[in-house]
Amino acid sequence: MKKRTRFLTLLAVMVLLVTVVLGGCQGDKGTEYSTNDNDSSTKTAFDAEAGEATTGGSVVVGMTQDLVSLDPHVQTDAGTRNVVFNLFEGLVKPTSNGDLVPAVASAYEILEDGKVYSFTLREGITFHDGSQVTVEDIKYSIDRYAVQAGSSVFSALEEVVIVDETTVEIRLTEANTEFLGDLYIVYIIPESNTDVAVNPIGTGPFKFVSYSPGQKLNLEKYDGYWQEGYPYLDEVEFKFVADMETAFVELQAGTLDILNYLTIDQVEILGDDFNIVEGSMNFVQALYLNNDYEPFQDTKVRQALCYAIDKDSINEFYAGGRSRLIGSHMIPSITKYYEEGAEGLYPYDVEKAKELLAEAGYAEGFDLVITVSSAYSQHVSVAEIMVENLKAVGINASIELVEWSAWLSDVYTDRDYQATVIGVDGKLAPCSWLIRYESTYGSNFFNYSSEAYDSTYAQAKSTVDESEKVRLYKELQMMLAEEAVNVFIQDPADFVAMNKVLAGYKFFPIAAQDLSTVYYVE
Amino acid sequence: MKYMIKKILILIMTLLVISILTFVAFSILPGDAAMTKLGIQATPEKVEVMREELGLNKPVIIRYMDWLKGAIKGDFGGSYQYSNTSVASLISERMSATLLLAVISFVFIFISSIPLGLISAKYSGKWLDTVISQLMQITMAIPSFFLGIILTYIFGLVLKWFQPGRFISPAEDFVAAVKYLILPALAVALPKIAMVVKFLRNSILIETGKDYVRTAYSKGNNENSVLYRHVLKNALIPVITFAGMIIAEILAGSIVVEQVFSIPGLGRLLIMAISSRDYPVVQAMVTYITLIVIIVNFMVDMLYQLVDPRVKTV
Numbered sequence: 112m113k114k115r116t117r118f119l120t121l122l123a124v125m126v127l128l129v130t131v132v133l134g135g136c137q138g139d140k141g142t143e144y145s146t147n148d149n150d151s152s153t154k155t156a157f158d159a160e161a162g163e164a165t166t167g168g169s170v171v172v173g174m175t176q177d178l179v180s181l182d183p184h185v186q187t188d189a190g191t192r193n194v195v196f197n198l199f200e201g202l203v204k205p206t207s208n209g210d211l212v213p214a215v216a217s218a219y220e221i222l223e224d225g226k227v228y229s230f231t232l233r234e235g236i237t238f239h240d241g242s243q244v245t246v247e248d249i250k251y252s253i254d255r256y257a258v259q260a261g262s263s264v265f266s267a268l269e270e271v272v273i274v275d276e277t278t279v280e281i282r283l284t285e286a287n288t289e290f291l292g293d294l295y296i297v298y299i300i301p302e303s304n305t306d307v308a309v310n311p312i313g314t315g316p317f318k319f320v321s322y323s324p325g326q327k328l329n330l331e332k333y334d335g336y337w338q339e340g341y342p343y344l345d346e347v348e349f350k351f352v353a354d355m356e357t358a359f360v361e362l363q364a365g366t367l368d369i370l371n372y373l374t375i376d377q378v379e380i381l382g383d384d385f386n387i388v389e390g391s392m393n394f395v396q397a398l399y400l401n402n403d404y405e406p407f408q409d410t411k412v413r414q415a416l417c418y419a420i421d422k423d424s425i426n427e428f429y430a431g432g433r434s435r436l437i438g439s440h441m442i443p444s445i446t447k448y449y450e451e452g453a454e455g456l457y458p459y460d461v462e463k464a465k466e467l468l469a470e471a472g473y474a475e476g477f478d479l480v481i482t483v484s485s486a487y488s489q490h491v492s493v494a495e496i497m498v499e500n501l502k503a504v505g506i507n508a509s510i511e512l513v514e515w516s517a518w519l520s521d522v523y524t525d526r527d528y529q530a531t532v533i534g535v536d537g538k539l540a541p542c543s544w545l546i547r548y549e550s551t552y553g554s555n556f557f558n559y560s561s562e563a564y565d566s567t568y569a570q571a572k573s574t575v576d577e578s579e580k581v582r583l584y585k586e587l588q589m590m591l592a593e594e595a596v597n598v599f600i601q602d603p604a605d606f607v608a609m610n611k612v613l614a615g616y617k618f619f620p621i622a623a624q625d626l627s628t629v630y631y632v633e
Numbered sequence: 634m635k636y637m638i639k640k641i642l643i644l645i646m647t648l649l650v651i652s653i654l655t656f657v658a659f660s661i662l663p664g665d666a667a668m669t670k671l672g673i674q675a676t677p678e679k680v681e682v683m684r685e686e687l688g689l690n691k692p693v694i695i696r697y698m699d700w701l702k703g704a705i706k707g708d709f710g711g712s713y714q715y716s717n718t719s720v721a722s723l724i725s726e727r728m729s730a731t732l733l734l735a736v737i738s739f740v741f742i743f744i745s746s747i748p749l750g751l752i753s754a755k756y757s758g759k760w761l762d763t764v765i766s767q768l769m770q771i772t773m774a775i776p777s778f779f780l781g782i783i784l785t786y787i788f789g790l791v792l793k794w795f796q797p798g799r800f801i802s803p804a805e806d807f808v809a810a811v812k813y814l815i816l817p818a819l820a821v822a823l824p825k826i827a828m829v830v831k832f833l834r835n836s837i838l839i840e841t842g843k844d845y846v847r848t849a850y851s852k853g854n855n856e857n858s859v860l861y862r863h864v865l866k867n868a869l870i871p872v873i874t875f876a877g878m879i880i881a882e883i884l885a886g887s888i889v890v891e892q893v894f895s896i897p898g899l900g901r902l903l904i905m906a907i908s909s910r911d912y913p914v915v916q917a918m919v920t921y922i923t924l925i926v927i928i929v930n931f932m933v934d935m936l937y938q939l940v941d942p943r944v945k946t947v
Contacts, residue, residue, distance in 0.1 A: 177714070177715075177905065182716070260679075309716065324714075324715040324718055325902060350798070360785055360786075360789065361895065364789050364797045364798065367798065486908070514908060516664030516665070516909070517662070517663040519668040520668055523673065523675070524668065524677070524680070535673060536673070553677045
């Protein structure tokens with residue numbers, strides 16, 4: 112009898128403990144939430160797009176990676192560039208349809224057929240610390256970028272000349288009519304700031320508040336921004352989340368207001384609870400082939416692979432058929448230079464693929480290892496579909512998953528691989544995409560080498576006549592497509608989910624997540 | 634005194650060996666911090682420039698000696714990944730979250746496993762024991778991360794008792810931090826509770842069969858006083874060893890649980906540092922984890938003496 116009572120008391124105490132602990136948690140949070148819920152339920156009654164724009168408010172934007180550096184002159188990945196776009200501006204700035212408009216400069220002039228660029232400093236434009244932007248700052252920024260970035264475009268920089276207090280001239284050693292397409296990323300920063308990476312100062316719509324490595328970046332509205340009426344929001348937080356699944360839960364819970372790179376499945380789960388904005392990722396996703404790997408030295412084998420892979424089913428799986436299929440190394444958003452003719456060159460045709468393989472002497476197929484970075488699930492799942500496609504034509508393909516660092520080292524730098532799936536990005540200048548196939552280019556990891564390509568590329572780059580330039584760049588794309596250098600798949604669709612009460616999100620043909628146009632709906 | 638000196642010498646030797654091993658492992662792994670920082674925009678020239686900047690072009694042995702010189706003075710250098718933020722500040726910032734998570738989890742383990750183990754042993758073979766054993770079997774089989782996902786879904790998305798991802802650091806609001814950590818701590822604790830209960834139950838059952846128990850009964854003690862005064866003390870010894878292991882494990886960062894609940898703790902830092910080849914951070918964290926394991930083991934030794942005076946340290 113005594114035993115029993117003792118046990119019952121113990122049990123009672125434990126039950127009580129658990130209730131107190133969990134109950135305490137519920138009591139507080141419960142009330143907090145009910146107010147939140149009321150808010151959103153009243154606001155969702157409005158159609159986001161039709162609503163009036165209001166100023167103020169704050170948003171939390173989710174990211175599944177941390178920033179590489181806040182120094183805008185360090186060449187970084189797309190994720191970091193997405194973010195710093197809000198802090199800094201160059202002499203010119205891209206609009207969402209890819210045009211370049213004056214930003215820190217108020218006007219520009221191209222002289223001597225693209226050998227000299229003259230810029231007029233925008234009157235009254237200030238940095239986040241309140242100081243005036245001067246022509247010295249512009250010269251300092253361009254020179255600093257040229258040294259730090261080590262890009263081929265800026266090796267042709269002769270000098271930056273300060274003409275007078277409002278005019279700066281950039282002189283190049285050779286004519287380059289695409290120069291502005293690289294210049295937008297040369298962000299203007301004050302010469303007086305000695306600690307750029309820790310305390311970034313620019314002229315952008317938002318200014319830096321704080322950064323906690325691995326956790327978040329906080330920005331606030333810059334009141335002195337030169338564009339009247341922008342930004343709408345007072346505060347922006349970029350929150351770094353461990354992985355996409357966790358980020359998706361946080362989005363559903365309301366911790367995140369904006370999250371990009373969603374899959375079509377996730378979009379369907381969200382249903383009508385969020386605004387979904389659709390754009391593209393701005394990269395060329397392909398089955399990249401090491402052209403030095405024995406079977407791939409034969410153009411016919413590479414073409415066979417192009418016929419063997421069912422791009423439509425990849426697109427269907429990836430984005431519900433909403434991605435843009437491509438046929439060469441250029442994204443469709445660079446409309447002026449994009450060659451549509453490369454798109455339909457290799458329709459899905461198993462028989463044709465087998466025929467070509469037989470002609471090349473691989474009737475029995477061969478072994479193929481596709482090396483993919485485990486950090487990018489979207490590339491891994493595309494590779495999985497490809498393996499099935501390749502098996503159908505007799506190629507015994509398998510996937511080797513490697514860590515991102517290992518991928519960069521083995522595949523990208525040492526070119527020790529057979530095939531890989533990845534997305535390759537570029538800038539607005541068309542040469543930034545097509546230079547990768549130039550035989551001496553350091554990051555030509557496909558080991559592609561063609562004299563015809565090299566000479567046409569050199570010609571395209573130096574041509575001043577715009578229509579001739581367009582023609583040559585299109586020709587280059589056709590060369591890559593006809594020779595089937597890689598199996599070009601798509602510029603994948605990018606789905607961004609936004610809190611129902613937000614609107615104004617815009618896509619850019621470059622890596623930029625511009626929050627200055629985002630606003631809360633009245 | 635001799636005992637202390639011996640222990641400290643072992644500690645230093647272990648730290649040295651482990652730091653060398655980590656260094657070697659890192660130099661064998663493909664890829665380095667310069668490459669991961671530059672990513673796909675990298676050209677061989679840019680990678681070289683960055684290597685120079687980070688000091689990665691020096692030979693491994695020199696880099697190790699440089700690191701060691703700093704580490705002895707308590708200076709673990711700056712992180713590669715986070716533009717030279719000091720490693721010490723990165724770790725201490727995250728320490729509070731992990732420490733708090735460990736303490737709460739341990740409280741859960743302690744307050745539930747000892748009573749459950751006692752009941753289970755006392756009623757061994759009866760229905761109550763069967764029920765507890767079955768329950769424990771189930772919780773032991775569920776991995777922490779899966780439990781974490783389920784808890785997040787039920788309490789975060791359906792019931793909305795907490796908001797996934799909105800962790801407030803204990804320095805800012807201690808109570809809010811504790812509240813946020815209750816569910817993660819539960820996810821960490823549940824499988825461990827099951828293990829401790831099983832361990833304790835078996836240990837008690839073994840002890841009850843021993844001679845001193847019969848002696849205790851013959852001296853006129855009733856069942857409860859034998860159980861609490863005599864058996865429990867002896868049965869706890871192996872459990873303490875086990876608890877020591879658990880503490881070390883939790884303190885080194887419950888990596889997956891931190892990931893699922895978005896807690897900015899040490900586990901997440903370690904994962905990020907490894908994948909970006911940020912070896913100053915990894916090196917410092919490995920040193921820290923080694924220290925904890927050794928110190929906890931030392932404390933377990935001390936506890937033995939408290940529970941059982943027969944155990945003498947020589």
